[in-house]
Amino acid sequence: MEFSITTTPSTRRWPTKVAPLIAALLLSLLAAADAxxxxxxxxxxxxxxxxxxxGPGRGYPVTQVVARGESVDVLxxxxxxxxxxxxxxxxxxAYERDLLRTTLADGSPFTINLGDRAxxxxxxxxxxxFGGAYAGATLISAYEALSLTDNLKIELSASQFxxxxxxxxxxxxxxxxxxxxxxxxxxFVTLGGGYERVEPKATLAEPLSSSNQTAYVGVxxxxxxxxxxxxxxxxxEHEVFTNQNSNEVxxxxxxxxxxxx
Amino acid sequence: xxxRICILLLSFVALSCSGCAIFHRNAQQDTATPPPSQSQSPSPSPSPSPDSDANSPPPSVIEPEVERRTVKVPTIHxxxxxxxxxxxxxxxxxxxAQPVAGLRLDYHISEDFxxxxxxxxxxxxETSFETxxxxxxxxxxxxxxxxxxxxxxxxxxxxxxxxxxxxAMTSAFYMIGGIGSxxxxxxxxxxxxxxxxxxxxxxxxxxxxxxxxxxVFRSDVTGVEELKxxxxxxxxxxxxx
Numbered sequence: 172m173e174f175s176i177t178t179t180p181s182t183r184r185w186p187t188k189v190a191p192l193i194a195a196l197l198l199s200l201l202a203a204a205d206a207x208x209x210x211x212x213x214x215x216x217x218x219x220x221x222x223x224x225x226g227p228g229r230g231y232p233v234t235q236v237v238a239r240g241e242s243v244d245v246l247x248x249x250x251x252x253x254x255x256x257x258x259x260x261x262x263x264x265a266y267e268r269d270l271l272r273t274t275l276a277d278g279s280p281f282t283i284n285l286g287d288r289a290x291x292x293x294x295x296x297x298x299x300x301f302g303g304a305y306a307g308a309t310l311i312s313a314y315e316a317l318s319l320t321d322n323l324k325i326e327l328s329a330s331q332f333x334x335x336x337x338x339x340x341x342x343x344x345x346x347x348x349x350x351x352x353x354x355x356x357x358x359f360v361t362l363g364g365g366y367e368r369v370e371p372k373a374t375l376a377e378p379l380s381s382s383n384q385t386a387y388v389g390v391x392x393x394x395x396x397x398x399x400x401x402x403x404x405x406x407x408e409h410e411v412f413t414n415q416n417s418n419e420v421x422x423x424x425x426x427x428x429x430x431x432x
Numbered sequence: 433x434x435x436r437i438c439i440l441l442l443s444f445v446a447l448s449c450s451g452c453a454i455f456h457r458n459a460q461q462d463t464a465t466p467p468p469s470q471s472q473s474p475s476p477s478p479s480p481s482p483d484s485d486a487n488s489p490p491p492s493v494i495e496p497e498v499e500r501r502t503v504k505v506p507t508i509h510x511x512x513x514x515x516x517x518x519x520x521x522x523x524x525x526x527x528x529a530q531p532v533a534g535l536r537l538d539y540h541i542s543e544d545f546x547x548x549x550x551x552x553x554x555x556x557x558e559t560s561f562e563t564x565x566x567x568x569x570x571x572x573x574x575x576x577x578x579x580x581x582x583x584x585x586x587x588x589x590x591x592x593x594x595x596x597x598x599x600a601m602t603s604a605f606y607m608i609g610g611i612g613s614x615x616x617x618x619x620x621x622x623x624x625x626x627x628x629x630x631x632x633x634x635x636x637x638x639x640x641x642x643x644x645x646x647x648v649f650r651s652d653v654t655g656v657e658e659l660k661x662x663x664x665x666x667x668x669x670x671x672x673x
Binding site for chain 2: 229
C-alpha cells in the first residue's frame with residue numbers, strides 16, 4: 172500500500188513587502204545564533220579540584236567540584252567570578268584566584284588581570300566620580316583616564332558646577348603623572364586645558380552666558396582602598412582666558428571614588 | 433705475520449672507503465681543487481663518481497615543511513555592565529506624587545561594589561496653594577523635574593531567591609548613595625541621593641530591580657530656602673553586557 176501526499180497551493184501569499192522583512196529577521200536571528208556559538212576558553216584543572224559555586228559571590232554554596240585533569244569552558248566573567256561549564260555540561264561559578272591555578276591547553280599557566288594592588292599600579296583604564304567646589308560653586312565631576320604608561324595617563328573630565336549666582340560646565344583634557352603608582356598612597360601632578368561654560372542665574376541684570384578656554388595645573392593623590400576601588404582627590408588651578416582685559420584664575424578641588432579596569 | 437697482513441688489508445679497506453665521515457673533509461678539498469688532468473679530460477665519465485656525491489649538500493632526514501599552527505586563545509566575555517530603565521512614583525516635595533521614568537547604567541566594579549549613573553524625568557503637580565487659589569507658581573516647562581545621579585552602591589546582602597522547587601535566582605539587597613543635580617522650577621540644584629534596592633537575576637543577563645531613594649536638594653521655590661526631600665520608589669529592568 173502506498174501513501175500519496177498531495178499538496179494544494181495556498182491561496183494566502185505573503186505580501187511582497189513583508190518577505191524582505193522576514194528574511195532580514197531570519198538573517199539577524201541566524202547572526203545572533205552564530206554569535207552565540209562562540210569559542211570558549213578551555214582551562215585544565217591541575218590542582219586537586221576546582222570548586223564551583225552556585226552564584227558569583229563568596230557566600231554562594233559549593234555544589235560541584237571539577238577533578239584534576241578535567242577541563243572547563245569559561246563562558247563569561249562577572250567581577251571576580253567566572254562562569255564555567257564542565258565536560259559533563261554542569262555550569263557553575265569559579266573564583267578568579269582558583270582559576271589562576273589552572274592551565275591552558277598547551278600547559279602554560281592561565282593568567283588574568285586581577286583587581287589587586289598590582290592592578291592598581293598597572294592598568295589600562297580608570298574611571299571615577301567626584302564632588303567638590305569650583306570657584307565657590309558646588310562641583311559634580313566624572314573622569315576617564317587611559318594609561319599610556321604606569322606613570323603617565325591621559326585624562327578626560329566633565330564637570331558641572333552649581334553656584335548661587337551661576338551654573339556651568341567644564342570639559343577638560345590633560346595629562347597626569349603618577350609618581351609612585353605602586354604605592355598605596357600615590358601622589359600625582361596634572362596639566363591640561365579645556366573649556367568652561369558659565370550660565371548666570373536670572374538676576375536683575377541681563378544674564379549673559381559665556382564660553383571660555385581654560386588651562387589648568389593641579390596636584391592630587393590616590394589612595395588604594397581594595398579590589399578595583401580607590402579614593403582620588405585633586406586640586407586644580409584654572410586660568411580662564413576671558414574676553415576682558417585680564418584672565419581669571421579659578422580654583423577647583425574635588426574628592427571621590429574611582430576604579431580601574 | 434698473519435696479524436700484520438690483517439692490519440694492512442684493513443688499512444687499505446679503510447682508505448678506500450670514501451664515504452666514511454673521517455675522509456669526507458679531504459674529499460671536499462679534493463673536489464674544490466681538482467687536478468688538471470681531470471679538468472682536461474675530454475669527456476666525463478657517464479657514471480657519477482663518489483666525489484660528485486660529496487659535492488651535493490647532505491640530504492636531511494626530516495623536511496620541516498609543516499607550518500606551526502598559531503593557537504588563538506578565545507577571549508573571556510566580561511559581563512559587568514548593566515543598562516536598563518525604570519519606572520515608578522516620585523513624591524516631589526510640595527508638588528505631589530508623580531510618575532517618574534529613567535535610564536540607568538551600572539558598572540560592577542567588584543563583587544561588592546558597583547557604580548551607577550541614572551537619569552530620570554518627572555513632572556511636578558500643583559501645590560496645595562495653587563489648587564486652592566488657582567494661581568500658577570510655575571510654568572509648564574518649569575514643572576519638568578529632571579535629574580541625574582552618580583552613585584556608588586554596595587551589595588549588602590547577596591543571596592538567592594527561590595521560586596518553587598526547581599528555580600533559584602541570584603539576588604542582592606544593596607545600599608546606594610551619590611551626588612547629582614536636579615533641574616526644577618527654573619533652577620538647577622546640587623542633589624544628594626541615597627537609598628536601597630533589591631536586584632534579582634532570572635538569568636545571567638537580565639536583572640529586575642526594586643529601588644527606593646531619596647533625592648535631597650536645597651531650594652527656595654516655595655519662598656523659604658529649605659531642604660527638599662523627594663522620595664521615589666521604582667521598579668526596573670536591566671540587561672547585562
